[in-house]
Amino acid sequence: MFWYSVRRLNLFIITLLILTFVGYSLVRLDPNSVWTTQAFLPGWVDYVRQLSRLDFGLTKAGIPITNELAAVLPATLELCFVAFMISVVVGIPAGTIAGMRKGKWLDNIISFSSMVGYAAPLFWIALLMIMYFSLNYQWFPVAGRYDLLYEIDHVTGFALVDALLSDGPYRKEALQSVIEHMILPCLVLALSPTMQVIRMMRTSVTEVMGQNYIRAARIKGLSNYEIVIEHVLRNAIPPIIPKLGVQLSSMITLAIMTESIFNWPGIGRWLLDALSTQDYASIQAGVLVVATIVLAASILSDLLGAMINPLVRKEWYAVR
Numbered sequence: 001m002f003w004y005s006v007r008r009l010n011l012f013i014i015t016l017l018i019l020t021f022v023g024y025s026l027v028r029l030d031p032n033s034v035w036t037t038q039a040f041l042p043g044w045v046d047y048v049r050q051l052s053r054l055d056f057g058l059t060k061a062g063i064p065i066t067n068e069l070a071a072v073l074p075a076t077l078e079l080c081f082v083a084f085m086i087s088v089v090v091g092i093p094a095g096t097i098a099g100m101r102k103g104k105w106l107d108n109i110i111s112f113s114s115m116v117g118y119a120a121p122l123f124w125i126a127l128l129m130i131m132y133f134s135l136n137y138q139w140f141p142v143a144g145r146y147d148l149l150y151e152i153d154h155v156t157g158f159a160l161v162d163a164l165l166s167d168g169p170y171r172k173e174a175l176q177s178v179i180e181h182m183i184l185p186c187l188v189l190a191l192s193p194t195m196q197v198i199r200m201m202r203t204s205v206t207e208v209m210g211q212n213y214i215r216a217a218r219i220k221g222l223s224n225y226e227i228v229i230e231h232v233l234r235n236a237i238p239p240i241i242p243k244l245g246v247q248l249s250s251m252i253t254l255a256i257m258t259e260s261i262f263n264w265p266g267i268g269r270w271l272l273d274a275l276s277t278q279d280y281a282s283i284q285a286g287v288l289v290v291a292t293i294v295l296a297a298s299i300l301s302d303l304l305g306a307m308i309n310p311l312v313r314k315e316w317y318a319v320r
Contacts, residue, residue, distance in 0.1 A: 076252070140184050150173065
């Protein structure tokens, strides 16, 4: 397990260094940047040293980019985390039911729904939900993170946590406003990953159901509930854990479109604003931060999957 972790960490560092070349090339596109006056390789070394101090430079307006990232990044992470939890809570049970009822009408309905949900365009689903649930029925707000009537101090950057920590007289109403504003963006963002989790879980459960120990459990007289809890889930979930990390990574990229539609003050909308103003320093900072999060989520899911699933470690040592 130690050498497996070292190998994944080395892959993370090498990929991150390659990404710094991309970020360095972006800041050199600005003719007013200090990096354009330096030679490429010596300038890149100084650029990496500056990044190691978490110094991403200044925006066109002269504001430190680190301060802006500290304000917008928690909003994106909060949105992606809640959406990821929705996809796992919904996807794993639905995929398990589909795998247990393979070929039956319930499996066909779940499989067809997952295909339709995965193929549906994200922006189209988002606009439909806004039209029906916000404009027509007025159940949920159209955009934003919470109502401007409430003052929520920026403590952690996560609106749910900051609303709970608030000591104002309208803390309960502020928390309710935060939750109401999160429902539609989280549901839209969780749609495609949920469909993927259903399909992966269905495939994994189908493979487990064909194993001999499942037949032995049925011969012993175990109920379906005991078979699912003690045998099916225990063996079907570990192989898909690394793939769950990929779904979490994809949420970071899908969040850019979701934030622009719902006017969510996250790093995705911030990046789009930087692109519109050709703020190359902000663009390179956003690209590096998003890429780092995606790489970290992928590698951490691989390590977690290897810890839970011993077969992964055995396969790696066999190849090695």
